[in-house]
Amino acid sequence: AQSVTQPDIHITVSEGASLELRCNYSYGATPYLFWYVQSPGQGLQLLLKYFSGDTLVQGIKGFEAEFKRSQSSFNLRKPSVHWSDAAEYFCAVGGQAAGNKLTFGGGTRVLVKP
């Protein structure tokens, strides 16, 4: 069965500092990997995705993520955090073997200090 683990429930970072959110997945075939962001009381917005090819993918709002097959990881990074990046972030895994279903991690809530 596929699964996603986001080890950090909360992360606090100072504005302007770098941010890295961890994501580990379990999937029996070539995964499709996603990062979503959610503001309170809102739906999820897609930040970036990995399907194949270059293992470093760029997304919106200055985010990037690196797929490491050997570590079953897909960590999200941003070099300099803005106050507007305070939100909850979700990693998800899916793929053709999953029958069109995505499995989400439990989320990481990011707080930004001024």
Add this chain to the structure above:
Amino acid sequence: DGGITQSPKYLFRKEGQNVTLSCEQNLNHDAMYWYRQDPGQGLRLIYYSQIVNDFQKGDIAEGYSVSREKKESFPLTVTSAQKNPTAFYLCAIKSNEKLFFGSGTQLSVL
């Protein structure tokens, strides 16, 4: 996403009552999904539909029902059999292997 409309934004259910959450899309996509979100648990799949008049159970379908009579609409009914319905419910469509979400409905029990 502007093409996916969930209503109402907030909904209250009395004990023993069935309630229906609406999800409408004008994006002409076949696949639609319902997820439930609880704090600290991420999103869990309730039901999904890949085509009109067809749908499949997700991981937590018990106490829920759906219909897909039109491509544009995928309503979710939370039945009285769902004993813990308080949650944030999210509808999504799939486009090019990516999910795009509506703005959600918060369901609470009176």
